Amino acid sequence: MTLHDVARTAGVSQATASRVLNGSVRNVRQENVDRVLTAAAELDYAPHLSAQAIARGSTNIAALVVSGVDDPYFSSIAAGVTQAAEAAGLIVTMAVADRSPERELQIVGTLRGMRPRVIILTGSRVDGADARDALVEELQAYREAGGSVVLISQHDLPFHTVSIDNYGGARQLARALVGLGYRRFAVVRAGTHLRTSRDRCSGFVEGLREFGFDVDERLVVDAELSRRGGCEAARELVRRGLDGTELVFAVSDVMAIGVMTAFRDAGLVPGRDIAVAGFDDIGPAVDVVPELTSVTVPLQHVGLRAMELALSDDDAPRIVPVATNVVLRASTPPR
Template identity: 45%
Template structure:
């Protein structure tokens, strides 16, 4: 096996498509003997439809029609055009297509906080799968949780005239941000753009794939109560995220239904480290420890699990732990985490489907509710001493 090429000369084994005589009108350029320093010259231009038409001996319009099949074209001509396109290695210029006709645009935008996060990666994976089926290209944007960047990306996607913009992840509960986002989205939609989101955006009237965060958290709370727990703490994320607010509220509701008051809420970043830190903080606090901890996302729960282990707290013997989302990793840790399962990939498929469906009509928006299923795994058990 040859070593990877470091500074290797390109072997020009590919001589270009025009090795045979031109069929149609003369293309004098081709005849030009290749000057030795062509290498350094301006890059070879792209093959245009015009060149294909000339090669096939038809008009530009016919070439376009032959390739797109929009109108009937005589079979022999169509054949000639196809052959010419093949021969020249023609690839249409997507920008020109998009400019010439609105249907030419085959891209959608996907905005999430971080593809590196398994939650978003799961949803993105679903979006990619669905997009592939419809021959769409996805422009991905990671905001790294900066609201300003999110707005900027919407603007860029507007510039790209993306068919649809998909916003994954809950919105910020912040008036200024909401206003700015609305200001971006409203003209976009008005101009025919589609918008769909995963998770609730307080002020936005757009098609939504809505995980039942509240109900799911409440159901989880009920399950944990059923295990015998009475003493709970929550590891929460940034309160301005609607997802956090909803899950926390739902969990409280679920406890309240059993007459239990949530004892403690520790706030942390929406990351593995945030969960770790929050758990440490919880353990460091004095007083009786809760018997059960709910982390508002699995990512945080994983961090919390590590923190508990480091502190010598056995899960679930000393303390039960539950998360939310059911990202793949929670099945791999020991003990596997109890969580509220969300069909992430499917949600990704749904959100793009929602966006691409025929518009729901002026001023209408759809909400696709996604039920979360409580999955009890090894990380939860009866409270100690029961």
């Protein structure tokens, strides 16, 4: 028998059943207390020790798993998570998966033993059924023990998810750039195995196709999702020949900043000789010259919402959508 069985039999949420069975009944109606205790007795349910520890608050840890620490995307999300955690009296501990499904799985397994109250995973999901199934199994076991799970990513796993509109934001960006007069495009992406990269690239191309434009496959370059990756991709574009390319879209701002650096090294002036656009609208987007056109993702708000979702009493997985907004700046002047 599991905590879920007790909650279902008693007709209450899993969070309520957990509080009752672990003595935290101050905010629980007496009738629900009685129903939970009766259901537990009927089912001969024995609480798991780690679940008791979590529910009684002996752990005040919120665990945040990120893909990297050198990317302002994740540090901005972490700021929001930390703000909400501190308001709830929790301490945030952070682990880095380095965009490795195997490493992410290992981290989650280790965290289960540490018994944090909350686990928040952020970062693009990597395609692969084996990695996905193993991660779901680990997270479900942790949740069955009383923990709370939230993902900041695509909503294709059975957990609370804060979902960023990557596809729609990139499509809106393409429409805006066509409106500025751009017609010939190149794309720098982080491969098709990363869902975020794939969704942003697909959305951008679809936005162009609405106006009868497309991207030559020869001008689509895959690289590491980093500033260095953006540099390498831009050098590759120069090597292949830009052939009148007017604008390069990179699927993240850090890649776009790398693209701009490499173009300067090649004697091209971003915003004058060739336009550049990114995605995320991280802080440095307005520090570079020229300021970078991007798609705003309210990253700190994303972190706040993730923690609020983790601390809610909802048992059924919820999807919290996060809208994006195009911001046009000097890196993409009207043509």
